Amino acid sequence: MTSIYSTGTVSVTNGDAVVTGSGTAWAVALVTGGSFSCAGLSIPIVSVDSDTSLTLAYPWPGATAAGAAYAIQRDNSDAANVVDLYDKMSRVLQQLGLAGIHPDADGTIADRDAITLGTSDKGFIFLYAEPGFDLAFYRWSGTAWQGPFDVQGEKGDAGTPGLGVGGYGLPLGGTKGQFLTKASSVDGAAQWAAGREVLTAARTYYVGYNLGAVAISIANPAVVTKNGHGLVADSRVAFTILPKTKTATISVASPAVVTMANTFAAGQPIVFQSTGALPKGVTAGTTYYVIATGLSGASFQFSATPGGAAINTSAPTVTISQASPGVVTETGHGRAVGDAIRFATTGALPTGLAVGTTYFIKTVLDANTYTVAATPEGAAINTTSAGSGTHTIVQFGTHYLSETGTLPTGVTEGQEYYVLAAGLTANTFQFSATSGGAAIITTGSTAGTIAARTGSDNNDGLTYSQTGAFLTVQKAIDTAVALDLSIYDVVILVDSGVYAGAIPKNTVGSGIVYIRGKNLDLFSTTLTAVAGSTISACFNGFDGFFAKYKCEYLTMSAPAAGAYAIYANSGTVFFGNINFKAVGSVHVGIGAGGFAQATEDYMISGGAPGAHLNATDGGQIRAQSKTITIVGLPTMPFANASRVGTILANGDTFGGISKGARYNVTLNGVVYSGTGSATYFPGSSAGAAGSGGQYT
Numbered sequence: 001m002t003s004i005y006s007t008g009t010v011s012v013t014n015g016d017a018v019v020t021g022s023g024t025a026w027a028v029a030l031v032t033g034g035s036f037s038c039a040g041l042s043i044p045i046v047s048v049d050s051d052t053s054l055t056l057a058y059p060w061p062g063a064t065a066a067g068a069a070y071a072i073q074r075d076n077s078d079a080a081n082v083v084d085l086y087d088k089m090s091r092v093l094q095q096l097g098l099a100g101i102h103p104d105a106d107g108t109i110a111d112r113d114a115i116t117l118g119t120s121d122k123g124f125i126f127l128y129a130e131p132g133f134d135l136a137f138y139r140w141s142g143t144a145w146q147g148p149f150d151v152q153g154e155k156g157d158a159g160t161p162g163l164g165v166g167g168y169g170l171p172l173g174g175t176k177g178q179f180l181t182k183a184s185s186v187d188g189a190a191q192w193a194a195g196r197e198v199l200t201a202a203r204t205y206y207v208g209y210n211l212g213a214v215a216i217s218i219a220n221p222a223v224v225t226k227n228g229h230g231l232v233a234d235s236r237v238a239f240t241i242l243p244k245t246k247t248a249t250i251s252v253a254s255p256a257v258v259t260m261a262n263t264f265a266a267g268q269p270i271v272f273q274s275t276g277a278l279p280k281g282v283t284a285g286t287t288y289y290v291i292a293t294g295l296s297g298a299s300f301q302f303s304a305t306p307g308g309a310a311i312n313t314s315a316p317t318v319t320i321s322q323a324s325p326g327v328v329t330e331t332g333h334g335r336a337v338g339d340a341i342r343f344a345t346t347g348a349l350p351t352g353l354a355v356g357t358t359y360f361i362k363t364v365l366d367a368n369t370y371t372v373a374a375t376p377e378g379a380a381i382n383t384t385s386a387g388s389g390t391h392t393i394v395q396f397g398t399h400y401l402s403e404t405g406t407l408p409t410g411v412t413e414g415q416e417y418y419v420l421a422a423g424l425t426a427n428t429f430q431f432s433a434t435s436g437g438a439a440i441i442t443t444g445s446t447a448g449t450i451a452a453r454t455g456s457d458n459n460d461g462l463t464y465s466q467t468g469a470f471l472t473v474q475k476a477i478d479t480a481v482a483l484d485l486s487i488y489d490v491v492i493l494v495d496s497g498v499y500a501g502a503i504p505k506n507t508v509g510s511g512i513v514y515i516r517g518k519n520l521d522l523f524s525t526t527l528t529a530v531a532g533s534t535i536s537a538c539f540n541g542f543d544g545f546f547a548k549y550k551c552e553y554l555t556m557s558a559p560a561a562g563a564y565a566i567y568a569n570s571g572t573v574f575f576g577n578i579n580f581k582a583v584g585s586v587h588v589g590i591g592a593g594g595f596a597q598a599t600e601d602y603m604i605s606g607g608a609p610g611a612h613l614n615a616t617d618g619g620q621i622r623a624q625s626k627t628i629t630i631v632g633l634p635t636m637p638f639a640n641a642s643r644v645g646t647i648l649a650n651g652d653t654f655g656g657i658s659k660g661a662r663y664n665v666t667l668n669g670v671v672y673s674g675t676g677s678a679t680y681f682p683g684s685s686a687g688a689a690g691s692g693g694q695y696t
Contacts, residue, residue, distance in 0.1 A: 003074050005031055011066040012038060017059045021052040022067070034074040039065060045072070103127035103137060112138060112145070119143065196508060199488040205461035205476045206469040206518075208495035211452040214239070218408055218446070221430045221439030223423065226452065233421035234435055235454055236471050240413050240498045241405035242451045243555075245523040248272075248401040252279050252394075255310030259299045260401060266292035267306050269404045269447050273605060273632040275656035276358070276397020277340055279313040284632050287404060306447075315392040318343075320350050325362075325371045326383030330393065333368060337361050338376050338684050340633075340657050342396045347389020352381050358396070358657070360684070376659070376684030397656065400631060402523070405448015410440055414498030414528060416471060453497040464518075469495070473502040473515060473527070481547070485509030491516055494554070496524035501538035501556075503530065504571060507547035512574070515539070517553035522579040522603055527551075529558035535585075537564035544592065545571040552600065557581040559606075568594035569619075576600025582634070585610035590619030591645070598623040604658070607634035612658075615645030615669065622648045630656025630682060637661040638681040641669030641693065649681070650674025659684040665693030672696055 008023030019036060026048050033045050036056060044057040105115060106127035117124055122142035129135055136148035174192035183191035214226040216239065224237075231237065248260040250272070256279070264270075268290040272282055282288075288302040291310060295301070301310040320343075321327045335341075339361045343349055353359070359372040362380045371380040407413055417431040420439055424430070430439045455471035461479060462468060470476050473494060480490040485507055491514040507513060517525035529536035533543050538556040541549075549571070556565035556578060563584040566573060569592035576599040580587045587608045590596045596619075604612060615621045637660045641647045650672055662683035665671045668691075673680040676696050678687065689695045 004071055005029060005034075005074060006069065006071040009067045010038060010070045012060045012062065012064065012068065014062065014064045015059045017046075017056040019054050019056060019060070019070075021054070025051045026054060026072075027051045031072055031074060034072045036070065036072055038068055038070040039063065042073075196482065196484040198484040199486050199490075199509070199511070202488045202491065202511075203480070203483070204491045204493060205479060206455075206464045206493050206495070207461070207473050207476050208453045208455050208471070208497055208499065208518075209464065209466050209469040210495050210497065211237075211454060213449050214452045216408055216411065216442060216446060216450060218442050218444065220441040221423070222408065222410065222442040223428050223430055224452070225428050227427045229427065229429065229452075230466055231419045231424075231429055231454060233419055233424060235419040235466075236416045236456060237419055237429075237431060237452050237454050238414055238416045238497060239407060239411055239450055239452050240496075240526075241403075241407065241448045242496060243402050243404065243523050243526075245400055245402040245521075248399050250279055250282060250313060250395070250399060252313050252315050254312035254314075255294075255301045256281065256313040257294065257299050257301055258401065261298060262300065263297065264290045264295065264300060264403075266290055266295060267447070269406070270302060271402045271404050273400045273402070274395075274397045275629055275631055277342070277395055278399060279395040280316050280393070281311055281313040315344070315394050318391050318393055320353065320383060320387060320391060322350055322383050322386045324382040325380030326350055326352060327365065327369050327371060329369050331368050333370065335361050335364065335370060337364060338633075338659055341372065341393050343391055344394045345387070345389045345391045348387050349391060350383035350387035351385040352383040353387075375679055377686050398629075403448060405450065406444075406446055407450065408442035408446050409444035410442040414500070414526075451497065453495055464493070464495075473499050474530070477502050477505060477513065477515075480513050481505045481507050483508070485511030485513075487511060489514060493518040494525045494527075495519075498526045498528060501527040501530040501540060501558075503532055503543070504539065504541045504545045504547060504549050504568075504573075506545055510548075512548045512550055514550045514552065515554070516550075520553050520577075522553065522577055523555055525553065526555040526557055526581075529560060529563040529583075535562060535564060535567060536560060537567040537589075539566045539568070539573060540564075541566075541568035541571050541573065541594065544569040548572045548574070550574040550576075550599070551578060553577045555579040555581055556583075556587075557606070558583040560584045564589050565608075566596065567591075568596060570594055572596075574599045576602060578602045580604045580606065580608070580612070582606030583608050583610075586614045587612045587636070588621060589614045589616075590621050591615070591617040592619065593617070594619045596621045598626050601627040601629070603629040603631060604634055604636075604656075605631040607658075607660075608636040611637040611640040611664075613638065613647050613649070614640045615647050616641070616643045618644050620646045620648070623652060624648055625651035627653045627655060630654060630658050633657055633659060635659040637664055638683050639663040639665075639671050639687075641665045641671050642667045644668050646670045646672070648672045654682045656682070658682045661685050661687055663687035663689075663695055665689045665695050666691040668692040668694075670694045670696070 011020045035042050039062050041062045046055045046057050048054045103125045106129050108130045112126045117140050119142040124140035126138045138145045138147035178192045180190045181193045183189040217223045248258050251257045269287050273284050289306045290300050291303050318328050318330045340358050360376045362371045362373040364370045418435045420430045455469040457471045457475040461470040476492040486509045489511045495518045527538040532540040535542045559582045561584040565583050565587045567589040572595045574597050613621050639647050660683050662681040663671050
């Protein structure tokens with residue numbers, strides 16, 4: 001092959017790497033590279049693109065010219081091709097040698113045809129090797145050449161998949177941090193999958209976004225009015241009466257005046273509770289109504305019916321006999337066994353009684369008389385002197401006032417409805433129980449402040465907004481447990497409102513998952529029971545989990561039969577700043593190696609027929625050195641342990657009164673009070689220990 005090629009003429013342009021030929025026929029002449037020279041300049045060729053176009057290694061530095069003479073020196077390109085050919089021949093010869101085939105000669109077809117062979121040369125093998133053509137070999141039959149035969153043989157059996165596309169190694173695609181999984185039952189089928197995100201800092205997720213106060217019409221269909229609500233068709237929305245709870249003082253007067261900072265309007269429903277006893281004339285748990293008379297931002301009066309007469313309160317005067325037992329006479333007392341009372345006097349109480357001490361109604365003798373005891377289960381007190389002065393029964397303890405109200409009939413508190421496209425405006429919307437379903441119809445009436453919340457489990461939960469917050473607590477937990485927590489915590493901030501509780505799941509890493517009321521109080525955020533495989537609970541860990549969770553700044557309400565506030569098997573749950581309302585079974589139940597610990601003070605405002613604390617099957621509960629506020633005289637056994645369950649509750653301070661057994665410990669269970677006092681725990685009847693149970 002001639003090393004210099006100069007057929008035709010070329011055009012070059014200063015600063016352009018493309019050379020255009022005229023009559024050059026580069027591709028036909030098998031020019032594949034080399035050095036291009038023109039006007040005294042020489043530049044390597046990167047590629048020959050066609051008969052009339054080639055590309056230089058860098059832009060033409062000379063003057064622009066057309067129809068110019070040129071030359072291409074092909075020696076270096078041909079040498080590279082020869083080297084490549086020799087490499088291929090070497091590999092082929094090696095492979096043929098391994099197969100027992102040894103070529104007798106090699107070269108071009110012209111080289112083959114120049115060989116003189118006869119019948120005695122049968123079996124002569126010639127390897128065809130020429131730049132630009134596939135390798136092949138020919139066999140002399142004795143009279144003629146047979147072939148060509150491909151160097152590559154027939155396809156063999158599939159081998160074990162390895163690295164590369166279709167193997168278990170590294171197929172195309174994927175992103176940083178992903179790993180391979182088996183894509184199907186077919187051997188070698190692999191796909192990229194995302195791994196767990198590893199936290200490098202604490203993470204916060206938001207559940208619920210509060211839209212504020214709304215109005216719901218009593219109509220067919222019901223219409224919700226909220227200016228600038230920002231909702232769209234199929235947005236989720238739930239309604240609640242926000243139970244704003246504060247401490248309050250109630251005067252003993254006619255009419256009674258409640259002193260408390262407020263923004264009430266006349267007709268606002270309210271409910272009172274107390275850790276002790278309300279003044280005579282006010283009943284705990286009864287709904288009253290703010291009246292216009294005397295209403296200010298600092299105080300108000302209230303009535304038994306909307307717009308009714310103001311309530312009067314009193315500290316009733318009593319007489320106390322000197323007797324065994326002493327008999328208290330209070331005209332029309334209306335009291336029941338177990339009620340708590342305190343006495344005051346202008347002189348001296350009969351010997352056996354003391355001012356500021358809490359006593360309990362022991363026996364109701366008739367509508368006007370009763371006896372008292374130092375503890376609900378204790379003996380009636382004997383009095384040994386007549387005393388002096390005027391004796392009265394006074395209110396005591398801390399009083400709590402909660403705003404309450406009524407949703408219209410047809411609307412369930414906490415249920416997550418769907419916004420309908422029909423009737424949707426910037427300030428109003430209709431809603432249904434299902435996506436695109438029938439609009440809700442409301443009847444009855446409303447009272448109090450109705451609040452609405454929204455959110456979506458299709459959001460990422462990372463911002464507190466309509467388009468950021470999750471709808472449910474469970475979605476936030478499911479998102480958290482998909483992470484590798486490493487050493488960091490995840491905080492789930494739940495906005496005010498009523499929400500279904502959640503089922504905890506296993507986590508990766510040593511961090512804690514917090515379920516925390518966003519307003520950081522005991523009343524704004526309520527969790528209700530959610531069903532698991534066996535029980536219902538607000539925090540339902542009955543099926544077991546291996547992780548650490550903490551519940552705080554929440555109200556837990558689960559009044560259905562058999563329901564719990566907290567239950568945990570095998571896992572760990574911390575709790576504090578919780579308001580335990582009425583449940584159908586137990587407030588805190590731990591079993592099967594589970595562990596629960598009160599890390600802050602908390603409140604009990606509802607009963608638990610099973611127990612407040614219940615540890616079984618090796619479970620342990622620690623509620624030590626805490627202040628436990630008891631509101632509204634709830635009924636519950638306080639501490640039950642059995643089947644090697646343990647409750648450690650030493651050093652606690654109990655603010656309030658409850659009814660029920662103080663403790664019950666059986667079957668090698670342990671309840672540790674630190675004192676062993678029979679009256680350490682609150683309650684109205686004595687505790688019991690049996691069948692190997694220990695109370696210390």
